[in-house]
Amino acid sequence: MSDPSLVDDATVEIDHVSVWFGPKVALSEVTCSFGPGVTGLLGPNGAGKTTLMRAIAGMLPPNQGHVRVEDLDPRTQREAHRVLALVPEDEAVPEALTARQFVRYTAALHGVTGREAPDAALATVGLTEVADRRLGGFSKGMRQRAKVAAALVGDPRVLVLDEPLNGADPVQRVALIDLFRRLAADGRTVIVSSHVLHEVERLAERVIVLAHGRIAAAGGHRAIRDAMSDRPRRVLVRAPQTRRLASALVSLDSVAGVSIAGEEVTVSTTSAREFARVIAVLARDLDVHLVEVRPLDDSLESLFRELVR
Amino acid sequence: MSTALAVVGYTFRACLPAKRRLGLLVLAIVTVVFGALAQDSPSGRAAIGIVETPAVVVFALVLPIGALVVGDAVLGSEVRGGVFAFTWLSPARLSTILLGRWLAGTAMTCAALVPAVVLAAIVGGAPEVAASFAVATAAGAACYLAVFVAIGANFRRAPVASLVYVFLIERLLGAALSSIAQISPGWLAAGVLTGSIDDVPDDLVRNGVPQGAAAVARLAIITVIALALALRGLRRLRIAGAAD
Numbered sequence: 001m002s003d004p005s006l007v008d009d010a011t012v013e014i015d016h017v018s019v020w021f022g023p024k025v026a027l028s029e030v031t032c033s034f035g036p037g038v039t040g041l042l043g044p045n046g047a048g049k050t051t052l053m054r055a056i057a058g059m060l061p062p063n064q065g066h067v068r069v070e071d072l073d074p075r076t077q078r079e080a081h082r083v084l085a086l087v088p089e090d091e092a093v094p095e096a097l098t099a100r101q102f103v104r105y106t107a108a109l110h111g112v113t114g115r116e117a118p119d120a121a122l123a124t125v126g127l128t129e130v131a132d133r134r135l136g137g138f139s140k141g142m143r144q145r146a147k148v149a150a151a152l153v154g155d156p157r158v159l160v161l162d163e164p165l166n167g168a169d170p171v172q173r174v175a176l177i178d179l180f181r182r183l184a185a186d187g188r189t190v191i192v193s194s195h196v197l198h199e200v201e202r203l204a205e206r207v208i209v210l211a212h213g214r215i216a217a218a219g220g221h222r223a224i225r226d227a228m229s230d231r232p233r234r235v236l237v238r239a240p241q242t243r244r245l246a247s248a249l250v251s252l253d254s255v256a257g258v259s260i261a262g263e264e265v266t267v268s269t270t271s272a273r274e275f276a277r278v279i280a281v282l283a284r285d286l287d288v289h290l291v292e293v294r295p296l297d298d299s300l301e302s303l304f305r306e307l308v309r
Numbered sequence: 310m311s312t313a314l315a316v317v318g319y320t321f322r323a324c325l326p327a328k329r330r331l332g333l334l335v336l337a338i339v340t341v342v343f344g345a346l347a348q349d350s351p352s353g354r355a356a357i358g359i360v361e362t363p364a365v366v367v368f369a370l371v372l373p374i375g376a377l378v379v380g381d382a383v384l385g386s387e388v389r390g391g392v393f394a395f396t397w398l399s400p401a402r403l404s405t406i407l408l409g410r411w412l413a414g415t416a417m418t419c420a421a422l423v424p425a426v427v428l429a430a431i432v433g434g435a436p437e438v439a440a441s442f443a444v445a446t447a448a449g450a451a452c453y454l455a456v457f458v459a460i461g462a463n464f465r466r467a468p469v470a471s472l473v474y475v476f477l478i479e480r481l482l483g484a485a486l487s488s489i490a491q492i493s494p495g496w497l498a499a500g501v502l503t504g505s506i507d508d509v510p511d512d513l514v515r516n517g518v519p520q521g522a523a524a525v526a527r528l529a530i531i532t533v534i535a536l537a538l539a540l541r542g543l544r545r546l547r548i549a550g551a552a553d
Contacts, residue, residue, distance in 0.1 A: 057398060058527065059548040094323040094390035104396075108315030109399035150395060164423045 004219035005208065007035040011158055011189045012056055017065035019051050022119035026051040029065070030214040034158075034191055038184045040204030041193040047210040049193040050089060053162050056191070059085040061140035067160055082110065084272045087147045089163045089193075095136030099127050099146045102135060103153050121149040126175060140147050140167030146174070146239055233272045237265045237279065238292035245288050252278055266296070312401045318410025321394070324382045324410075325417060333418075336371045343367075344429025355435035355507050359442065360499075360513050363429045367442075368499040372449050372505035375477040376418050380457025383414040384539075385467030394548055403543045408503035410537060411458050413452075415531070417485070435519040443503035444525070449498025452528040456494060462542030487517035491530060500524035532534050 010033035019027040043048050054060040055067050058074030058081075072080035089153040094102060103118040109297065112118075122131045125145040130138075135146060144167055151159060165173050165236070180203060184190045184225045194200045200207065201221055239245050246258045246265050254274040259266045269275040274293065283290045316324050343366045347358035389394035396406055424444045430439035457471050464470040475495075483489040484497055490496040503509045504521025514520065519527055 054548065059394060059397065063549065078402060080398050083400075086394070088391065088394050088396050090391040090394075092394075094319070094392050094395070096323045096326065097319075105315055105319045106395060106399065109396065109401045111312070111400070147395075154399075222541060247543055 005032040043210035060073035085151035100131040320413030333421040340425040347433030376453030385461025445501035452494035457537035
C-alpha cells in the first residue's frame with residue numbers, strides 16, 4: 001500500500017472524516033487506518049487528536065465520512081465496544097468509587113463475570129495495593145492507570161489511549177510504555193496520543209502527525225525525517241573561533257542564517273544534507289577546530305513543529 | 310452481575326455526592342415541618358389540611374426540586390463532567406443504561422421523600438392519607454425523574470433547562486393554563502392524592518387534571534414518553550472534550 005496513512009491489515013478505518021463544532025473545523029477530510037501494533041498520534045493542542053480518537057470510539061459522530069472498527073460502526077453498533085476501548089484524556093473519574101469498584105463496574109458492563117479479571121487488570125497497572133481507595137483521592141497519574149485498567153478489563157483488541165502517560169511518574173511511564181508494547185505484541189491495535197514525544201518515539205513504530213485537523217505526515221519516524229531532509233532545520237556548531245566561522249557560513253547557499261552565542265553558532269539551513277557535507281570542508285579550509293556539530297531538530301518534536309508551521 | 314444491576318448499583322454508589330444528599334435531607338425536613346402546620350387547617354379536617362399545606366409544598370417545590378437534584382445527578386451531571394463516557398463506552402444497550410439510571414434515581418428520590426411525606430401525614434394528624442400521599446409522591450418522583458433524565462440527555466445546560474421547566478412552564482404557565490397542568494407531573498401527582506380523599510373541596514381540585522388512578526395512568530404515559538425522548542437524546546449525544 002503506497003499511502004503511508006493507510007495500512008494493509010486495518011482494524012480501524014477512517015474514511016474522509018470531517019468533524020466540526022459550529023464554525024470550528026476539528027477534522028477535515030481525514031483518511032487513515034490503523035492496524036496491529038502501536039501507532040502514535042502527534043500534533044499540537046487543537047490539531048484534532050482528541051476529536052479523532054473520540055470519533056474512533058463513536059463518542060462523536062462525524063459530520064462527514066465514516067469510521068469502522070473491525071467492520072462495525074462504533075457510533076451505532078454497540079457491539080463495537082466489545083473490541084474497542086478508549087482511555088480518555090480527561091481527569092474525570094467517578095470519584096466516589098474505589099478503583100476496584102470502578103474496574104468491576106466496567107467489567108460488568110462488558111459482560112465480564114467474576115472478580116479475577118478486574119483484579120488482574122488492576123495488578124497489570126500496579127494499583128493492587130490501593131485498589132480499595134476512592135478514586136477521588138488519587139493523583140492524576142493513578143487516575144490514568146485506573147482508567148487504563150478499566151479499559152483493559154474487557155480484553156479489547158483495539159485500544160485507544162488519549163495522553164495515557166499524563167501525570168505518571170518516570171517509573172510508571174516506563175511500566176506503561178512496556179505494557180502498551182506488550183499489548184501490541186499480542187496483535188492488538190494500540191493508538192496512542194502524547195505530548196511527550198520522545199516517549200512516542202520509544203513507543204510507536206508508526207506515527208501519524210495531525211495539524212489543523214488534517215494529516216500532515218504519516219509513516220515511521222525515519223521515513224518522516226527523510227521526507228523532511230530538505231526542509232529548513234537548525235544545527236548547532238560549537239567551535240572556538242565563532243565569528244570567523246559564522247562569517248564564512250553565511251556565504252554558503254545552504255545556510256539561511258546564523259546566530260552567535262559565546263562559542264556556539266546556531267545555523268538555520270535550507271538543506272541539512274548539503275550543510276553536513278560542506279561544514280567539514282569549510283572548517284578544514286578555515287583551520288577551525290569543530291568541537292561539536294549537532295542537529296537541534298533531530299526529534300519528533302521539532303519535526304511536527306516544522307510540519308505544522 | 311447483570312448489566313442492569315451493575316448500572317443501578319453504580320448509580321447508587323457514584324452518582325449522588327454528599328452535597329446533593331444534604332439537599333435531599335433538607336427537602337425531607339421541610340416536608341415534615343409543613344406536615345406539622347397542617348394540624349391548624351381551618352376546615353377542621355386533618356386530611357384536607359394535608360392537601361392545603363404540605364401537599365402543595367411537596368408537589369410544587371419539594372418533589373420537583375428533589376427529583377431535579379437526583380435526576381441531573383444520574384445523567385446530566387455525568388455527561389457534563391465527562392464521567393458518563395465510561396458507561397457509554399461499553400457494549401451495554403443504551404436502553405438498559407437509561408432504565409438503570411432512571412430506576413436508581415427514582416429509588417433514591419423515593420427513599421428521601423416518601424418517608425418524609427408519610428411522617429408529614431402522621432404529624433399532621435391524618436395517618437389515613439399517608440399511603441396515598443406516599444403513592445402520589447412515588448408516582449410523581451418516577452415521572453419527574455424521567456423528565457429530568459430526558460433533559461439531561463438532550464440539553465447541555467440541563468440544570469438551567471430543568472429549572473425553566475419547573476418554575477416557568479409548570480408553575481407559571483401551568484397555573485394559568487390547564488392544558489399545561491394536565492401534562493405536569495406536579496399537578497398530576499397532586500391529583501393522585503386528592504383523588505384518594507373523600508369530599509375534597511372544589512377549590513383544591515384542579516380543573517381538567519385527572520384524579521386518583523387516572524392521574525397515575527397519565528403519569529405513567531408521560532414517564533414512558535420522557536424515557537423515549539431520553540433514549541433518543543442518548544443516541545444523539547456528542548461527548549466532546551475541552552481539548553478539541
